[in-house]
Amino acid sequence: MTKYMKAGEAMKTLRISRSTLHRYTTDGLIGRTKIGRYFDYHEEDVFNLLNKGVKRKTYIYSRVSTYKQKKDLQNQTEMLKMFAFNAGYTINGVYSDIASGISFEKRKYFFELLDEIMDHKVERVIIAYKDRLSRVGFDLFHYFFKRFGTEITVVSEVWVITNLIQKRYLRR
Template sequence: MIRKSELTKDLYKPKEVGAMLGREQRTISNMVRAGKLEAIRTDTNRILIPKDSVAELLDRCGLLLEDEDARRDAIYVRVSSHEQKNRGNLDRQVSDIMMACEKEGLDRPIIIRDTGSGLNAKRKGLLRLIEMAKNHEVKRIFITNKDRLTRFGYEYLDELFSMADVKLIALQEKEDKDLQEELVDDMMSLLASFSGKLYRIRGNQKKKMREIIDSMPDQEDE
């Protein structure tokens, strides 16, 4: 990824543009010849590509990062079930964050909603949030409570976002009733998961023991 502010030269050689894109110099030169990339030629017939053309090409390839002031705030909200979602809990979380930040203001907030257990590390909203942080699209992430982001491992996510220069802000320390309900559901899910694994392990052990017994030769009575 290339920041727009890093494009400090007015003109770039095909070799330099190729290095930014991870392509060969010849590929960039061919793009110029095919009219796919604007460029100028010097008196000695050398190809030079204007900064604006380089930025446009990087943007088309998804490799251009806007400058720091282009980053926005993000609001992340989550519920465990569609029942909670239908009760308006997601909208209530968004409203609580907006009201709490009314004085200091939010910078063009991106609202990300998730429905799923806090134990699920592959939630679409969470993965999108991480990807946006990696791409320097957000500068602050607001959540009502740490458990809304994840049930376990909050510190690791906090460190991950910090490495991307993203500030993670939890507005509340105490759990609300909805989170207490979700905790019970999560614990029940954990118990069910572990119980299922335990039964499978025991079942496999019994199956192996039976196979061993069946494979033993019959002993005749003396």
């Protein structure tokens, strides 16, 4: 499924003018689709141009609060790998932290993941629960990730929706 972005978002992402965006579409570097009176630009083309052919990646992020939960961290990571495999995602790496969900002070790997996201190199981050990113302010992270073209897949929510759909169709 092709994802699109508005002209303003494409120009802001690439740090280019409207005339340069027009030239890129004329040269075939960025695809566009006319929707109503305006064009929407192919998100994948914008990110490919930005990253010069580097394929955007899918990462797993897992976190627990204390070292006593290290086994839980391993189980969480394995569950996320299984989910990704079943969903058909290729995992390019795993970031894991043992640190508080409120404080970011000791979350070295979380910041490494953010650096990748800000470089527009990440297509998707898979997490078990919303609070694995942060106990507070998930909506802020959702906005931030989306701004850099990164999707957050929350496995607990995907499974709830899948179970509801299955129950609905099994009743028939």
